[in-house]
Amino acid sequence: MVSTQLQAYGDQVMNRRTRLLPLLLGLFTLLTCASAAVPGVESVVVIGCDGMGSLAFLETNAPVMHRLMREGASTLHARGVMPTSSSPNWASMIMGAGPEQHGVTSNDWETNRFTFPAIEVGPEGMFPTIFRVIREQKPDAHTACLHDWDGFGRLLERSTVNHVEHVKDAIETAGKASKYIKEKHPQFLFIHFDGVDHAGHAFGWKSPTYYKSVELVDSLIGDVLQSIEDAGMGGKTLVLVTADHGGVGTKHGGESLAELEIPWIVRGPGVAPGTMISTPVNTYDTAATIAWALGLKPPATWIGRPVTEAFKP
Numbered sequence: 674m675v676s677t678q679l680q681a682y683g684d685q686v687m688n689r690r691t692r693l694l695p696l697l698l699g700l701f702t703l704l705t706c707a708s709a710a711v712p713g714v715e716s717v718v719v720i721g722c723d724g725m726g727s728l729a730f731l732e733t734n735a736p737v738m739h740r741l742m743r744e745g746a747s748t749l750h751a752r753g754v755m756p757t758s759s760s761p762n763w764a765s766m767i768m769g770a771g772p773e774q775h776g777v778t779s780n781d782w783e784t785n786r787f788t789f790p791a792i793e794v795g796p797e798g799m800f801p802t803i804f805r806v807i808r809e810q811k812p813d814a815h816t817a818c819l820h821d822w823d824g825f826g827r828l829l830e831r832s833t834v835n836h837v838e839h840v841k842d843a844i845e846t847a848g849k850a851s852k853y854i855k856e857k858h859p860q861f862l863f864i865h866f867d868g869v870d871h872a873g874h875a876f877g878w879k880s881p882t883y884y885k886s887v888e889l890v891d892s893l894i895g896d897v898l899q900s901i902e903d904a905g906m907g908g909k910t911l912v913l914v915t916a917d918h919g920g921v922g923t924k925h926g927g928e929s930l931a932e933l934e935i936p937w938i939v940r941g942p943g944v945a946p947g948t949m950i951s952t953p954v955n956t957y958d959t960a961a962t963i964a965w966a967l968g969l970k971p972p973a974t975w976i977g978r979p980v981t982e983a984f985k986p
């Protein structure tokens with residue numbers, strides 16, 4: 674009799690569980706997949722410094738980036754993707770996925786020249802970038818990209834961006850970006866600086882000239898931050914500073930941590946100041962974090978995850 678009662682009770686619990694399980698799963702999916710806009714974030718400015726691997730921080734006097742690290746959340750152990758060349762890494766950063774998904778495997782990649790196709794191809798023949806995600810879900814948002822390296826411009830869907838401009842020279846790029854911020858108040862701006870990579874290739878990563886070029890880009894980041902303040906966007910802009918790869922000798926593209934490790938620094942509304950991010954961060958988490966902070970749904974083909982540890986609970 675007791676065992677029958679127990680059996681009935683067990684069945685009841687199991688029934689309740691089976692009814693509850695899909696409900697809990699649904700709630701979990703909703704919580705994890707739903708885009709959770711970070712309160713106060715109205716704009717995002719990404720500053721990508723070509724060749725500025727984490728080794729750049731070893732012997733550099735970079736007061737601006739160190740201030741950003743104190744005021745924001747950061748890690749010097751974020752990683753790029755293989756191979757450690759520019760296009761695969763810039764693509765991964767703005768496409769929220771790796772070369773295996775977006776197909777940008779080398780600097781030779783073009784929308785009509787690739788070794789294997791992307792797993793999702795949008796209207797302009799490429800894997801969805803954060804620019805497309807913003808355009809589709811926030812049609813009125815003003816977006817722009819000012820890039821120092823010519824090749825960057827081919828990695829995004831031109832029709833989704835209000836303004837794309839190749840500006841040669843880092844100082845010029847910073848000047849134009851600052852002017853742009855003050856005039857247009859963009860909701861999303863990507864600034865690409867190339868000078869550090871040039872110094873690495875010409876004089877060697879970790880050479881005195883390399884470190885000098887990091888210090889120059891640090892001061893240019895300071896100019897951009899000042900323009901964000903001047904534009905009245907200071908309290909509502911998420912600023913993200915990162916890089917595509919580091920280098921060894923006068924090269925990159927190989928399989929060393931010196932080439933793979935990159936800084937990942939974020940500061941702005943909702944960011945927990947002084948946080949040293951301990952969860953693993955990959956460059957493809959950048960796009961996912963931006964989408965999450967802006968409350969946008971990421972494409973199903975993205976593998977990046979938002980770096981939630983950087984934000985206040």
Ligand SMILES: [Zn+2]
Pocket residue numbers: 723724758759760870917918
């Ligand atoms: Zn590069």
